[in-house]
Amino acid sequence: MTRVFSGVKPTGHLTLGNYLGAVRRWADVDQRHSDALFCVVDLHALTVDHDPARVRRLTRQAATLLLAAGLDPELCTVFVQSHVDEHTRLSYVMECVANDGEMRRMIQYKEKAARERERGGSVRLSLLTYPVLMAADILAYGTDEVPVGDDQAQHVELARDLAVRFNQRYGHTFVVPRATRPGVAARVMNLQEPASKMGKSDDSGPGIVYLLDEPDAVRKKVMRAVTDSAAGVVYDREERPGVANLLEILAACEGGDPEDLSGVYESYGALKKDTTEAVVELLRPLQARHKALCADPAYVEGVLRDGAEKARGMAKPMVDTAYRAIGLLPA
Ligand code: AMP
Ligand code: TRP
Numbered sequence: 001m002t003r004v005f006s007g008v009k010p011t012g013h014l015t016l017g018n019y020l021g022a023v024r025r026w027a028d029v030d031q032r033h034s035d036a037l038f039c040v041v042d043l044h045a046l047t048v049d050h051d052p053a054r055v056r057r058l059t060r061q062a063a064t065l066l067l068a069a070g071l072d073p074e075l076c077t078v079f080v081q082s083h084v085d086e087h088t089r090l091s092y093v094m095e096c097v098a099n100d101g102e103m104r105r106m107i108q109y110k111e112k113a114a115r116e117r118e119r120g121g122s123v124r125l126s127l128l129t130y131p132v133l134m135a136a137d138i139l140a141y142g143t144d145e146v147p148v149g150d151d152q153a154q155h156v157e158l159a160r161d162l163a164v165r166f167n168q169r170y171g172h173t174f175v176v177p178r179a180t181r182p183g184v185a186a187r188v189m190n191l192q193e194p195a196s197k198m199g200k201s202d203d204s205g206p207g208i209v210y211l212l213d214e215p216d217a218v219r220k221k222v223m224r225a226v227t228d229s230a231a232g233v234v235y236d237r238e239e240r241p242g243v244a245n246l247l248e249i250l251a252a253c254e255g256g257d258p259e260d261l262s263g264v265y266e267s268y269g270a271l272k273k274d275t276t277e278a279v280v281e282l283l284r285p286l287q288a289r290h291k292a293l294c295a296d297p298a299y300v301e302g303v304l305r306d307g308a309e310k311a312r313g314m315a316k317p318m319v320d321t322a323y324r325a326i327g328l329l330p331a
Pocket of ligand 1: 007008009010016017018019020021022023147148149150151152185186187188189197198199200
């Protein structure tokens with residue numbers, strides 16, 4: 001059976017990008033694989049300036065949204081990263097396999113570090129080592145497939161490199177994982193700045209559709225989306241990124257093809273109206289389930305407790321094997 005693992009950081013409210021690029025597919029996966037694991041990776045949220053109470057709140061909210069999105073705890077394991085010590089145990093060992101040069105080449109590190117320095121802030125060391133922790137998240141479970149959006153491809157590639165290097169140096173230990181991406185909407189762009197990814201911790205609120213946005217808020221954001229001055233609805237990601245983004249969102253919601261859909265519309269207005277309706281309908285059942293789950297916090301807590309226990313049992317033998325292989329004396 002294919003082992004699947006993926007995660008989401010509690011650094012902000014989950015967005016339409018998170019859903020279309022990753023979370024929606026997780027709900028599909030869990031129907032086919034009873035050993036898939038999905039994790040709220042809270043340790044990763046500490047790599048940038050953070051408010052402890054907010055991280056706790058967002059962790060609970062993200063877990064609730066994963067369940068609302070359709071992850072079935074009977075079929076897959078849903079848990080919080082910091083509840084399972086094996087991640088950090090393995091991360092240190094993988095730091096002894098990674099090089100500082102390859103860490104400094106990570107695109108997300110370069111971008112986030114530059115932004116932080118521009119603001120006059122300092123860069124946390126954990127931001128540099130973050131992809132190693134992510135590799136540990138993946139490798140601890142013998143993961144075959146990692147369903148993620150495009151922005152995580154480089155990090156999964158690093159996890160592959162580290163697995164191969166470890167296996168070559170210390171004997172076969174890890175499964176070499178691979179990223180899987182959605183056919184459409186692998187990189188949903190900010191509606192106000194179609195050259196940038198729709199990221200949940202970005203400042204540009206009007207360009208970000210959050211999963212818990214009311215229909216009216218969705219309508220305002222989509223109707224005000226930046227398109228471009230050229231007339232005609234054409235699917236061209238390079239030259240017409242705003243329109244392409246709307247076509248991809250609509251295609252992802254309705255299951256069509258963005259290129260085909262471009263032929264259906266004559267005006268931006270009609271495209272925006274249909275996209276609004278499609279997003280509102282997509283989010284409606286998720287928001288209803290989220291509301292019901294919020295009324296039963298003890299259920300969500302129970303799922304996370306059971307999930308952590310199951311995850312611990314799966315990761316420990318692998319991490320113990322890696323400890324032995326790299327030369328640590330068994331306790
Ligand atoms: P993060 O928000 O960075 O924790 O991302 C969680 C998952 O959502 C990862 O698999 C990302 O690749 C995916 N994701 C985040 N933002 C987007 C986006 N704008 N478009 C597509 N996928 C995304
Ligand atoms: N780095 C990922 C992101 O920003 C989140 C993440 C952490 C992750 N560990 C993971 C994703 C393991 C997949 C597998 O989106």
